[in-house]
Amino acid sequence: MAITWRAVALTALGAVWAVLWPVSLTVLAWTAVVVVAVALDIALAASPRQVEVRRDVPRSVRLGEPATSTLTLRNLGRRTLRAVVRDGWPPSAIDDGRPADARLPRQGVATPRLRMKAAGGEGARGQLALLPKRRGDLVVPFVAIRSVGPLGLGARQARIPLRGRLRVLPAFVSRRHLPSRLARLREMDGRTSVQVRSSGTEFDSLREYVVGDDVRSIDWRATARRNDVVVRTWRPERDRRVMIVVDTGRTSATRVLDGTRLEASIEAALLLGVLADRAGDRVEVLAYDRTVRARVAGASRAELLPTMADQLAPVEPTLLETDWTGVAAQVQARVAQRSLVVLLTTIDPAAAEAGLLDVVAQLAQRHQVIVAAVADPELELMRTTRGDAVETYEAAAAERTGLGHAAVETSLRRRGVEVVEALPGDLPPALADRYLALKAAGKL
């Protein structure tokens, strides 16, 4: 039950009577009139529970893109339903005029109310614009319906526990780097005949010689069999396995620039996954801290990116120390032959001591390992700002942290591990480039 502003205005009208007949009975009588009118109105309002509610919402939407939640009401009663409806989306789901990269919803913004009117047996439809601010699963727990009476004084109210969900996929802004990397991949591919045999390539096919081909690639035996000059073509290795491990432990929760480390890791994983898939490798993705948070394996070509985005969407940083031994066990269990293992984590001395170094060394014996980490530009700023004593101490602390990173990096390199450290926006292309370089060098 609820009352409207009209009931308040009606009560305020009593002041006129109070001036004309200044006795307390006037106030009492007018209050009684208002109470009776509101009660009558509420009694005449259509039941909000005699309404069939249906919500249509897309299964998923990419972060930064708008979506619409459509509510359809069907009035099952006979009275006309004048409804004020609230679709109970959490604040970060609602398009409140802020851009999607604001991440936090505007404070104190209420869910927009939908006004719908449906005569007995008829239906009405209302739409709510959504613009999710964060990756993950948005769950809407209810629809609240307030059915206003014919006088507009009072209302009946019900909360219909109709749940709904919208999966907000990672933005994958680094997809803009994909075309240039695919072009590089194509250059490496055997279709360009300037490609000569080198390590990391395998025999592809024979074809006729055209002017400009490297004479060293002429296959004389085949030329002798046919009356034509034939060259061999080569292509990069294919069907290698790429295992991407996204660390979702406590170090992934820290904020670098305006996103967590995990966001950058997911971006990098998506770009590398798509690239490796196009290059003909088999991609597996694992999000892990102490248990498996998400896993993508054996997805077919067309399905890989949607599956990866879908699986990684609800992954959130956990405030747990990552179990690196567990990571090693997972990798050993998943891949038998030599493969590329990419660890998206941090190069932090503390994390390294927690087992990263040992595990990486162990993995590096069987696999090619890349450790990719998000660098913090703030640390660099701290290091170079040396105005007064406070700043100098901060510079010293930043220097110490940097030295720790360098030491970890050095010992990783010594174990034959590739290290990629870059700013959040640069990490995905940097990792993709490193992958292409390794592929070209035949180190997969």
Added chain:
Amino acid sequence: MSATYAPATMVGDGTSAKSRTRARWRRWRPWVVMGAIVLVGAVIMILPQPANSGDPYALDNPSANGSQALGRILERHGVRITVVHSASEALEKAHAGDTLAVVGDRLDPPEARRLSQTTADLVAVDVGWTLSNLVPGVHASSGSFSTEKRSASCADPDAQAAGTITAVYLVRADDDVEATTCFPERSPYGWTGAGTYLTLESNGRRTAVMAGGETVVNSSLAHEGNAALALRALGRHKHLVWYVAKPSSNQTTNAELGLYDVLPPWLPMVGLQALVLLFVAALWRGRRLGPVVTEPLPVVVPAAEASRGRARLYRKMGARGRAAAALRAGTARRLGVRLGLPRSAGPTEMVDAVARASQRPPLSVEALLYGLPPVDDRGLVSLAQELDRLESEVHHP
């Protein structure tokens, strides 16, 4: 995935009118119980309040300075008592053939003069310094130091019936006033003309004056003949008007208007209506359309927070040596990378290479990169800036 969620359409919230009523009752029960307790408690606390007062000489005051006992006895003997609260009310209620008792010393002279115009028989009790205004020709006189017993020693039948009374104060009549003075002061010099009780007849009405209130208050009513005197003097007629003078009771004579009197008459009613409006507006705004929706917010710890914490620790402990070592090591590492020195290069090779690249004397480079730690913060700052400068001077060899 979506199978774990509710179906796409839904009707109602699974409640019935009965279950909602029960749920509401369950939700409001603690408040209702609490409200009932508060209400009952308030009623219990208010109930005994009107039964008595603490004012002296009040007929509903059962404590030592009240006069409830006297009032009860008089009522039992068929005397109708009217309690009044102002001089005008007293004059209005007391007519010829009634008794008007004016009690207490809070009377002011104009009020006393007005009361002296009454047509009823007057009994003045403990009136004090304004007595002469109330009863012309009669004054309050100085009393004894303590309560003493005094005997009637006069012809008045009421006084004789009482015999002895206890009293402190005295009154005295002027010589030209024909008054009967009783219960005189016992003085070593004989009779002084002052007494505790005196009566006089004028204009066909009787006036009695009691010097003090001992004869009427609960604490001393039962002593000696106090009760007899009081009952006889006040119970002379069937109707007694009881007026205890209070300082506030004379306010009506000064025609001062309160705030309440100058406001328009409708204002309090509009105020009442505004209160109702406030309540209704609170109901209007207070009802939410569904509950507040919560959602987990992301962790926002800047990654550099740990380094900042380390910096604060350095500063707090004044760890200049450590800070300087970190700054030097960082610079040395970057210079080594830039100059292509092997990782295993020692200080000597480093100093040589840097000195060559920056064209600085080797000694100063050595002091900068491997010197003593600075002794104060200023030294640390200048070291940091000097290292910066060195770094900017070193280019690829």
